[in-house]
Amino acid sequence: LKDIQNWISSTEEVAPRVLWLSGAAGKGKSAVAHTIANWYIENGGIGSCFCFDRTEQANRRQDKIFMTIARELADCNPIVRRALAQAVRDHDGLKRTPDITKQWQELIVGPTSIASKAIAAPVLIVIEALDESGEASSREQILRLLAGKLNTSTSQPVELPANFRILLTSRPLEDIHNTLHAAPHVRHVSLDDVSSASTELDIQLYISHKLEDLGHVFKDAHFKALALKSDGLFEWARLASEYIKSTNFVSRGPMRRFNDICETSTKGVHLLDQMYQRILADIMPKHMQEEAIPIFRSVMGQILASSEPLSINALNAMRQCFPCDDDSYNVNLLMGHLGSLVSGTSDSDTPIRPLHASFYDFLTERSRSLDFFIDASAVQRDLAFATLRVMEGGLRFNICSLESSYLPNSAVPD
Numbered sequence: 001l002k003d004i005q006n007w008i009s010s011t012e013e014v015a016p017r018v019l020w021l022s023g024a025a026g027k028g029k030s031a032v033a034h035t036i037a038n039w040y041i042e043n044g045g046i047g048s049c050f051c052f053d054r055t056e057q058a059n060r061r062q063d064k065i066f067m068t069i070a071r072e073l074a075d076c077n078p079i080v081r082r083a084l085a086q087a088v089r090d091h092d093g094l095k096r097t098p099d100i101t102k103q104w105q106e107l108i109v110g111p112t113s114i115a116s117k118a119i120a121a122p123v124l125i126v127i128e129a130l131d132e133s134g135e136a137s138s139r140e141q142i143l144r145l146l147a148g149k150l151n152t153s154t155s156q157p158v159e160l161p162a163n164f165r166i167l168l169t170s171r172p173l174e175d176i177h178n179t180l181h182a183a184p185h186v187r188h189v190s191l192d193d194v195s196s197a198s199t200e201l202d203i204q205l206y207i208s209h210k211l212e213d214l215g216h217v218f219k220d221a222h223f224k225a226l227a228l229k230s231d232g233l234f235e236w237a238r239l240a241s242e243y244i245k246s247t248n249f250v251s252r253g254p255m256r257r258f259n260d261i262c263e264t265s266t267k268g269v270h271l272l273d274q275m276y277q278r279i280l281a282d283i284m285p286k287h288m289q290e291e292a293i294p295i296f297r298s299v300m301g302q303i304l305a306s307s308e309p310l311s312i313n314a315l316n317a318m319r320q321c322f323p324c325d326d327d328s329y330n331v332n333l334l335m336g337h338l339g340s341l342v343s344g345t346s347d348s349d350t351p352i353r354p355l356h357a358s359f360y361d362f363l364t365e366r367s368r369s370l371d372f373f374i375d376a377s378a379v380q381r382d383l384a385f386a387t388l389r390v391m392e393g394g395l396r397f398n399i400c401s402l403e404s405s406y407l408p409n410s411a412v413p414d
Contacts (some may be wrong), residue, residue: 004036007187008165016187017160018146020180022172022240023191025358026235028199029169033128036167038071040124045117046080047124048072052132054360055353056310062133062142066103067095069125070111077117083111104145109161116163126167132357136175143179146238147186196232203227203237209240217254226258231267239275242340246282272358273368276341278371281339283337293371298327299334300363301344301379309351311344321389322382 018119074081204227344350
């Protein structure tokens with residue numbers, strides 16, 4: 001973190017404009033990105049943090065990336081805000097253009113370049129989980145812009161503004177590496193190259209904080225053992241802490257769960273897979289799986305196959321319209337047990353989504369999830385059927401009860 005903070009604050013003309021932080025799932029990329037963004041903005045810096053999420057691909061967030069970043073930068077500084085307002089006044093189409101190159105130049109580079117004449121501090125843009133944007137084609141133009149290639153007619157990179165600091169996180173995918181590795185203004189830091197020993201103390205501190213309520217059971221030696229077992233994966237440390245704290249069975253107290261975890265000898269992604277298997281088997285023991293797993297597959301399939309995340313209330317409403325009456329069970333009954341794996345379980349109106357990308361990958365790869373494998377395509381017919389039923393029952397002429405159909409949208413109050 002200190003290294004990244006020093007890079008952001010550097011006034012050297014040759015300082016890299018882009019820092020690409022890569023690493024396997026669970027290495028802590030998101031934690032670093034959000035910690036840096038919060039630190040910079042809370043200290044009065046001009047900054048923005050844009051996060052990709054594969055569960056929101058229907059929103060085509062890549063088309064809105066620089067519009068969103070421009071608004072957040074404008075919220076941080078009145079000079080940027082005035083420059084952005086002037087750019088939009090001069091070119092009204094900027095508010096709607098899907099051309100991200102034009103968004104980049106007119107909404108980001110232009111206003112922040114004007115602001116840099118009055119403000120010495122760098123402008124920080126954090127782009128988190130670019131690999132979650134979808135297929136490689138969905139991020140091709142974004143990568144070209146970050147590499148300084150504004151068009152395809154020249155191989156000569158365009159220099160980014162000197163006051164720019166762009167922190168990009170992703171898994172080390174081939175298309176991202178191929179576009180960025182040769183750019184002279186891009187610095188690449190791989191968390192996969194950082195030894196587990198160097199992150200061990202951070203993870204030990206994290207675990208001791210997560211298990212502080214069990215201080216009468218666990219001591220520093222236990223926290224150190226878990227940190228060693230984590231293989232440098234912060235996500236595993238989080239899941240292990242949640243598993244140890246859970247109390248599904250009287251006979252399996254915190255120390256018994258600790259011992260179970262410490263018996264494993266797996267590493268890396270297999271370590272995460274084993275933890276997911278352990279947590280799900282705890283929720284759905286062998287003697288219950290014949291009845292529980294079909295429910296789990298149906299509900300999680302509905303969640304993963306939906307074009308955008310839905311809340312518990314929305315999921316339940318759709319299930320009432322599924323073609324088979326057996327599918328109309330209450331989603332709450334399952335979601336209440338999955339709080340360590342998905343978000344939105346404590347609020348019926350909050351969208352449900354996997355807490356970590358590795359859980360999505362685990363569920364959708366049969367060789368990793370085994371009995372808990374989710375074939376999202378198997379639920380798509382039911383989703384389509386339910387969607388048509390919802391529209392059939394809810395859509396009607398003049399659904400907003402407008403007095404006149406001649407009013408423009410801008411004249412209709414929210």
